[in-house]
Amino acid sequence: MIESLWLQLQHPNTQWVLAGTLLLGAASGLLGSFVLLRKQSLIGDAMAHSALPGVCLAFLFTGEKSLPFFLLGAALAGLLGTWMIQLIPRLSKTKEDSAIGIVLSVFFGVGIILLTYIQQLGSGSQSGLDSFLFGQAASLVRQDIILIAGVSAVLLLLCTVFFKEFKIITFDIAFAKGLGLPVRFLNGLMACLIVCAVVIGLQTVGVILMAAMLITPAIAARYWTERLTGMIVIAGMTGGISGVSGTLLSTTMEGMATGPLMILSATIIFLFSMICAPKRGLAAKGIRLIRLRRKTNREQVLLTIFEQYEHKEIYVTEESIRKKRRLSPSSCHKVLNDLEKERCVVRIENGVWKVTQAGIEKGYLTALKYRMYEMYLMHEMDIEKAGADQDDFVPDRLPEATRDRLLSLLKLHGRMPELRQPYPEIKKGKIANEL
Known part of the structure; x- marks a missing residue:
C-alpha cells in the first residue's frame, strides 16, 4: 500500500491535486473563521448552492467545459444569491435565516x-457538470489547479492585508463605523472573498459539501484558542491537512x-478537537465539572459542620449532613474520609464523626466566604465588583474597603460567624445522649 501510494505521488497530476487541495483547504479554513464568528455559517451553504445555476448557464453560453468560465458564472450567481439574502429581509418582514433557506432552495432547484436540461443535450454527456455536485478532484488538470491555487493564494493575501479591518467589523461593527472605516466596502469584500473560496472548491469538494469545508476547520480551531489570530492559523492548518489527507486517501482507495x-x-479533526482540546474540549470540561462537584461537596460538608458547631454540637452524623445538603451517601462519605485524612474530623463510630479544631477553623473560613458572598449579592449595587461568581469570590483577595464593608454588613445582619474556643472532650459513652 505504501509503495503504491509512493508511486502515485510521483505522478504530476497527483502532485498538482495535492497542491490545489492544500491551498483550497487553507483558504477555506481562514475565511471560515470569519464566517463562523460573524454567525453566518448558513450563508456559505447558500453561496455554494447558488453557484450551481451559474455553472450551468456558463456552459450553455460557452458550449464547452472551461473551468475559468464556470468559476466566473458560479461567482456571479453566488454574489447574486448573497445580494438577494440581504435584500429580502430589507424589503419584507422575512428574517435572514428564512431568506437563506429560500435563496438556497430556489437557486439549487434552478441549478x-x-x-x-444540459444532460439531455447532444453535448451534455460530455459536459461533466455533474462533478460539481459532489466534486471530482481527479478530473482537474494542470491549468485548473494553477487557477485554483492562484485564487487561493490571492484570498490568503487579501485576508492578510485586511486582517485588522476584518477583525474589527467581525467583533464590533459600530466601533468600525466610529473609526470611519468603509464598513459597506469591507462587508462586500468579505462576501466576495467567501464567494471565491466557495467557487474554487466546487469542482474539488462539490456544491453540497463545500459549506462543510468552509465551516468545519473553523469550528475545530475554535476549541483550541481564544484569540482570532490563533484561530485563523489553526483553521488554515486544519483545512490544509484535511485537503491533503483527503487527496491521499482518495489516491489509495480506488473509486472514492x-x-x-x-x-x-476535517470532521475527524473536529471530533478530536471537541473531545481533547485543553480548555473547551469535552474531556477537559468533564474533569473541571468533577473537580467543581468535589469542591462544592467539601464546602457543603464544612458549612454544615460549622453551623452545627454554632449550635454547640461537635458531633455530626452522615445522615444529618445528607438531609441538610442533599448529598448522595457515597459523596458524603468520601468527603468525610478526605477530611479525616486532613485531621478535620475523627470517626467515632459508624456514621458518627467528631469535629476537630482544624475542622472548625476550615468550616469557619467556608462559612465566612459563603456569608460574605450572600451580603455581596444583597448589596451588589453599593459595593465594588468582587467577582464573577461564587467560585471567584475569595475574601482574602478582596479590596480592603470591600472586605470591611461586607464584614460590617455581616455584623449588622447578625450573620458574622464566630470562632470560639473548642469544647471539652465528651466521652464516647455519652455520644448517644448528646446526639
Missing part, C-alpha cells in the same frame, strides 16, 4: 433543472471521491 474524504478528514 438541478438546468443540469438536467476526494471531496467527501476531505470533509471526513
Whole structure:
C-alpha cells in the first residue's frame, strides 16, 4: 500500500491535486473563521448552492467545459444569491435565516433543472457538470489547479492585508463605523472573498459539501484558542491537512471521491478537537465539572459542620449532613474520609464523626466566604465588583474597603460567624445522649 501510494505521488497530476487541495483547504479554513464568528455559517451553504445555476448557464453560453468560465458564472450567481439574502429581509418582514433557506432552495432547484436540461443535450454527456455536485478532484488538470491555487493564494493575501479591518467589523461593527472605516466596502469584500473560496472548491469538494469545508476547520480551531489570530492559523492548518489527507486517501482507495474524504478528514479533526482540546474540549470540561462537584461537596460538608458547631454540637452524623445538603451517601462519605485524612474530623463510630479544631477553623473560613458572598449579592449595587461568581469570590483577595464593608454588613445582619474556643472532650459513652 505504501509503495503504491509512493508511486502515485510521483505522478504530476497527483502532485498538482495535492497542491490545489492544500491551498483550497487553507483558504477555506481562514475565511471560515470569519464566517463562523460573524454567525453566518448558513450563508456559505447558500453561496455554494447558488453557484450551481451559474455553472450551468456558463456552459450553455460557452458550449464547452472551461473551468475559468464556470468559476466566473458560479461567482456571479453566488454574489447574486448573497445580494438577494440581504435584500429580502430589507424589503419584507422575512428574517435572514428564512431568506437563506429560500435563496438556497430556489437557486439549487434552478441549478438541478438546468443540469438536467444540459444532460439531455447532444453535448451534455460530455459536459461533466455533474462533478460539481459532489466534486471530482481527479478530473482537474494542470491549468485548473494553477487557477485554483492562484485564487487561493490571492484570498490568503487579501485576508492578510485586511486582517485588522476584518477583525474589527467581525467583533464590533459600530466601533468600525466610529473609526470611519468603509464598513459597506469591507462587508462586500468579505462576501466576495467567501464567494471565491466557495467557487474554487466546487469542482474539488462539490456544491453540497463545500459549506462543510468552509465551516468545519473553523469550528475545530475554535476549541483550541481564544484569540482570532490563533484561530485563523489553526483553521488554515486544519483545512490544509484535511485537503491533503483527503487527496491521499482518495489516491489509495480506488473509486472514492476526494471531496467527501476531505470533509471526513476535517470532521475527524473536529471530533478530536471537541473531545481533547485543553480548555473547551469535552474531556477537559468533564474533569473541571468533577473537580467543581468535589469542591462544592467539601464546602457543603464544612458549612454544615460549622453551623452545627454554632449550635454547640461537635458531633455530626452522615445522615444529618445528607438531609441538610442533599448529598448522595457515597459523596458524603468520601468527603468525610478526605477530611479525616486532613485531621478535620475523627470517626467515632459508624456514621458518627467528631469535629476537630482544624475542622472548625476550615468550616469557619467556608462559612465566612459563603456569608460574605450572600451580603455581596444583597448589596451588589453599593459595593465594588468582587467577582464573577461564587467560585471567584475569595475574601482574602478582596479590596480592603470591600472586605470591611461586607464584614460590617455581616455584623449588622447578625450573620458574622464566630470562632470560639473548642469544647471539652465528651466521652464516647455519652455520644448517644448528646446526639
